[in-house]
Amino acid sequence: MDEELEQKIAFIESAFEMEDLKALAGTVSGMRAPDVAEILAALQFDRRLVLFEVLPPELASETLPLLDEGTARAVLERIGESMIVRLVELMPSDDATDIINLLSPERAQQVLGGISWEEYEDVRELLKFDEETAGGLMAREIVTVTGETTINEVIMLLRTEVESVEQIQNIYVVDNKETLLGIIPLVNLLVVDHGSRAEEIMNTDVVTVTVDTDQEEVAAMFAKYDLYSMPVVDGSGRLVGRITVDDIIDVIEDEATEDITMMAGTGDEEVWERSPVKVSRARLPWLLTGLFGGIASAIVMNHFKHSLESVLALAFFVPVITAMGGNVGMQSSAIVVRELAVGGLSMVRTGVKLLRELKVSVINGIVLGSVLLVIVSLWQRDYRLGILLGLCMLTIIFWATLMGALVPLLLKRMDIDPALATGPFITTSNDILGILIYLGIATLFLDWIGGG
Amino acid sequence: MDEELEQKIAFIESAFEMEDLKALAGTVSGMRAPDVAEILAALQFDRRLVLFEVLPPELASETLPLLDEGTARAVLERIGESMIVRLVELMPSDDATDIINLLSPERAQQVLGGISWEEYEDVRELLKFDEETAGGLMAREIVTVTGETTINEVIMLLRTEVESVEQIQNIYVVDNKETLLGIIPLVNLLVVDHGSRAEEIMNTDVVTVTVDTDQEEVAAMFAKYDLYSMPVVDGSGRLVGRITVDDIIDVIEDEATEDITMMAGTGDEEVWERSPVKVSRARLPWLLTGLFGGIASAIVMNHFKHSLESVLALAFFVPVITAMGGNVGMQSSAIVVRELAVGGLSMVRTGVKLLRELKVSVINGIVLGSVLLVIVSLWQRDYRLGILLGLCMLTIIFWATLMGALVPLLLKRMDIDPALATGPFITTSNDILGILIYLGIATLFLDWIGGG
Numbered sequence: 001m002d003e004e005l006e007q008k009i010a011f012i013e014s015a016f017e018m019e020d021l022k023a024l025a026g027t028v029s030g031m032r033a034p035d036v037a038e039i040l041a042a043l044q045f046d047r048r049l050v051l052f053e054v055l056p057p058e059l060a061s062e063t064l065p066l067l068d069e070g071t072a073r074a075v076l077e078r079i080g081e082s083m084i085v086r087l088v089e090l091m092p093s094d095d096a097t098d099i100i101n102l103l104s105p106e107r108a109q110q111v112l113g114g115i116s117w118e119e120y121e122d123v124r125e126l127l128k129f130d131e132e133t134a135g136g137l138m139a140r141e142i143v144t145v146t147g148e149t150t151i152n153e154v155i156m157l158l159r160t161e162v163e164s165v166e167q168i169q170n171i172y173v174v175d176n177k178e179t180l181l182g183i184i185p186l187v188n189l190l191v192v193d194h195g196s197r198a199e200e201i202m203n204t205d206v207v208t209v210t211v212d213t214d215q216e217e218v219a220a221m222f223a224k225y226d227l228y229s230m231p232v233v234d235g236s237g238r239l240v241g242r243i244t245v246d247d248i249i250d251v252i253e254d255e256a257t258e259d260i261t262m263m264a265g266t267g268d269e270e271v272w273e274r275s276p277v278k279v280s281r282a283r284l285p286w287l288l289t290g291l292f293g294g295i296a297s298a299i300v301m302n303h304f305k306h307s308l309e310s311v312l313a314l315a316f317f318v319p320v321i322t323a324m325g326g327n328v329g330m331q332s333s334a335i336v337v338r339e340l341a342v343g344g345l346s347m348v349r350t351g352v353k354l355l356r357e358l359k360v361s362v363i364n365g366i367v368l369g370s371v372l373l374v375i376v377s378l379w380q381r382d383y384r385l386g387i388l389l390g391l392c393m394l395t396i397i398f399w400a401t402l403m404g405a406l407v408p409l410l411l412k413r414m415d416i417d418p419a420l421a422t423g424p425f426i427t428t429s430n431d432i433l434g435i436l437i438y439l440g441i442a443t444l445f446l447d448w449i450g451g452g
Numbered sequence: 453m454d455e456e457l458e459q460k461i462a463f464i465e466s467a468f469e470m471e472d473l474k475a476l477a478g479t480v481s482g483m484r485a486p487d488v489a490e491i492l493a494a495l496q497f498d499r500r501l502v503l504f505e506v507l508p509p510e511l512a513s514e515t516l517p518l519l520d521e522g523t524a525r526a527v528l529e530r531i532g533e534s535m536i537v538r539l540v541e542l543m544p545s546d547d548a549t550d551i552i553n554l555l556s557p558e559r560a561q562q563v564l565g566g567i568s569w570e571e572y573e574d575v576r577e578l579l580k581f582d583e584e585t586a587g588g589l590m591a592r593e594i595v596t597v598t599g600e601t602t603i604n605e606v607i608m609l610l611r612t613e614v615e616s617v618e619q620i621q622n623i624y625v626v627d628n629k630e631t632l633l634g635i636i637p638l639v640n641l642l643v644v645d646h647g648s649r650a651e652e653i654m655n656t657d658v659v660t661v662t663v664d665t666d667q668e669e670v671a672a673m674f675a676k677y678d679l680y681s682m683p684v685v686d687g688s689g690r691l692v693g694r695i696t697v698d699d700i701i702d703v704i705e706d707e708a709t710e711d712i713t714m715m716a717g718t719g720d721e722e723v724w725e726r727s728p729v730k731v732s733r734a735r736l737p738w739l740l741t742g743l744f745g746g747i748a749s750a751i752v753m754n755h756f757k758h759s760l761e762s763v764l765a766l767a768f769f770v771p772v773i774t775a776m777g778g779n780v781g782m783q784s785s786a787i788v789v790r791e792l793a794v795g796g797l798s799m800v801r802t803g804v805k806l807l808r809e810l811k812v813s814v815i816n817g818i819v820l821g822s823v824l825l826v827i828v829s830l831w832q833r834d835y836r837l838g839i840l841l842g843l844c845m846l847t848i849i850f851w852a853t854l855m856g857a858l859v860p861l862l863l864k865r866m867d868i869d870p871a872l873a874t875g876p877f878i879t880t881s882n883d884i885l886g887i888l889i890y891l892g893i894a895t896l897f898l899d900w901i902g903g904g
Contacts, residue, residue, distance in 0.1 A: 276808055280819075308764060319771075324746065337712075
């Protein structure tokens with residue numbers, strides 16, 4: 001947060017102390033909505049609601065869609081339906097739909113009944129789609145013309161519509177069934193002969209998606225083709241809306257946050273959440289997995305009680321075994337998950353990838369196994385224990401890498417989020433299997449290493 | 453990857469088998485550059501170079517900046533300087549600079565000597581900046597006019613420049629010292645009176661950055677203000693270039709990849725890398741950290757040898773202790789790192805955040821400690837060992853959470869990438885400290901739990 005905002009926040013806090021609502025309103029009225037949203041997030045919860053109420057309607061309508069879900073719901077609960085109608089009317093259709101989605105069914109009906117027919121039609125259409133698909137991301141405000149329209153007529157149309165369509169990038173050319181024929185980038189309108197017809201100057205090489213395309217795939221297309229906006233079509237090729245790049249940036253950030261929080265074993269709703277009880281509830285299931293995994297490890301160790309009793313030093317190296325299995329598994333799973341997220345992974349690459357991971361694991365296993373062999377031999381003055389640990393390390397690194405790379409690929413095939421495989425599941429199962437392999441091999445060679 | 457591309461790749465592979473260069477050229481010539489880049493990435497290394505050479509120059513110039521660094525370097529080594537000059541001439545200045553940055557100093561000089569004066573000036577200016585700053589991201593191709601220019605004149609200017617400026621979003625209005633005064637979105641040119649002057653219709657509320665702003669901060673501003681492009685100014689407010697949102701999407705994806713690979717303890721160059729030796733070299737330092745940490749844990753356990761000899765069951769629970777310390781530390785560090793990456797963190801929030809994490813750790817510690825107490829008491833038929841383990845679990849969860857949240861915040865203050873704190877470092881140090889706390893407490897109460 002920059003200094004200017006910090007100062008505004010300090011000023012607003014003091015206005016709250018003095019209960020000076022007028023000073024509050026004055027401070028925020030000329031600001032940009034994203035800055036207002038940031039200030040609201042920094043305030044105590046009840047103060048956010050008070051400050052929101054003093055915003056001028058236009059600014060309030062731009063700020064509301066930027067708030068975190070908890071604050072937005074609280075604001076909506078506090079203000080009346082007529083106010084909600086007023087704010088929703090000022091929003092583009094995608095934001096309006098998101099806000100109406102936060103309301104109870106009864107209140108949503110009331111608000112839908114209050115807004116203009118045009119906005120109602122758009123929102124009703126958008127409410128049909130899953131929020132995480134192209135349909136859920138798109139807005140309905142688009143400028144469409146038919147192929148015979150002259151550029152002069154297009155410009156006339158723009159003059160009447162410019163207010164209702166924020167961030168116009170392209171004019172869409174459709175036939176009489178609303179099938180998309182091509183697009184005209186705005187700059188082209190400025191440089192062509194005004195008498196030409198739309199179909200003569202349109203660009204027909206257009207990247208489109210259908211309404212049910214997953215948002216992650218849409219984001220990948222924006223990234224790949226350097227798009228600023230993308231038309232969305234329905235199953236029969238009819239143009240129904242467009243997605244803009246600002247919404248795609250949010251998708252990319254959300255997906256990365258989801259991957260990271262899953263890797264760390266926390267709920268993905270948790271960033272920005274303030275209630276310790278809610279945070280704890282999101283994290284506990286993952287931790288309980290780890291706890292029960294740890295108990296399973298203890299049971300495995302109990303099973304090898306006699307080996308541990310005869311060579312206690314075996315126990316000392318259990319943390320080495322678990323740490324390395326965990327680290328190696330995390331490395332290969334995270335890399336595979338990231339590659340899946342950024343680029344998708346074709347059949348060919350799956351094989352290439354697995355082979356690479358296995359080669360890496362052999363190199364790393366030999367290097368790390370040798371280092372461990374030397375250290376243990378010198379420290380415990382027992383080259384046999386050293387050889388045993390070195391070999392176990394090699395085996396475990398190979399195994400943990402294989403699991404780390406294979407599990408996310410399998411999950412992806414089964415249409416389960418592969419990031420699940422990067423979290424506590426992989427480290428926990430690597431712990432248990434690692435100890436089993438280690439103590440199993442040690443018990444087989446117990447006589448040789450001087451126990452038994 | 454979609455099916456159409458898979459088919460093209462199969463066709464290209466068979467054209468290679470038959471050494472049919474003409475079929476190769478025919479297949480790719482009409483394609484979009486991002487698709488060509490994806491096909492190249494799927495081919496064997498030497499085939500990539502052959503295929504690149506048959507691309508028409510325009511397509512080659514668009515494809516080259518999209519290749520991974522290794523392939524791009526190999527392509528540049530293979531083609532002559534005159535070809536590089538030809539390709540660089542066709543690129544916007546930011547891409548041209550990136551390519552020239554890949555050349556050896558001698559070849560870079562040769563290429564700079566061959567390109568047009570205009571492009572040379574732009575590239576020389578851009579080469580000054582660090583690649584990870586606004587200056588390193590921006591392109592120099594902008595359309596600027598003075599305040600007195602009429603809209604008619606602006607449109608005339610656009611007609612002459614439209615070819616050289618891809619993705620025009622805004623016209624920039626400057627004074628005679630090139631200080632930025634305001635911007636005119638393209639759509640406004642279409643809807644205002646053509647006789648008006650630029651200064652009358654320009655928008656003066658413009659978000660700008662200076663050339664030395666870090667790319668992560670630039671990306672945060674694009675995300676916050678929903679920008680499509682942003683003007684870049686130098687230290688004295690002179691307009692020197694603009695950044696477009698497509699480059700920002702790459703920055704956001706790269707930064708997320710960097711965080712994820714650091715969390716997993718791998719090099720950040722590694723995604724897409726195919727050589728097992730290089731991958732191994734990137735991962736080994738992190739694994740060695742883990743290995744030496746594991747040895748340190750073994751030394752700690754060796755120190756508590758007598759306690760372990762008298763109550764062997766203490767050893768069984770070492771994996772529970774290390775697993776939970778690691779998981780809890782990973783949770784709090786990942787969340788803090790993500791919040792720092794997405795939004796920055798002000799002084800106020802740092803305190804709020806730490807307090808929240810500590811509250812969460814107390815709740816989780818009590819829940820998980822109690823579960824462990826009950827399980828151990830029942831399994832080992834020893835409520836004293838159960839109580840001991842429950843208390844250790846509580847202590848370790850508190851400690852690991854504190855470290856997990858505090859270390860990234862401290863690193864951020866010291867201007868070190870906080871994501872460093874999420875990787876093997878945090879899990880390794882939590883392992884060692886966890887075992888130390890656990891066996892330390894156990895030894896203190898050894899008589900009570902029936903050992904000694």
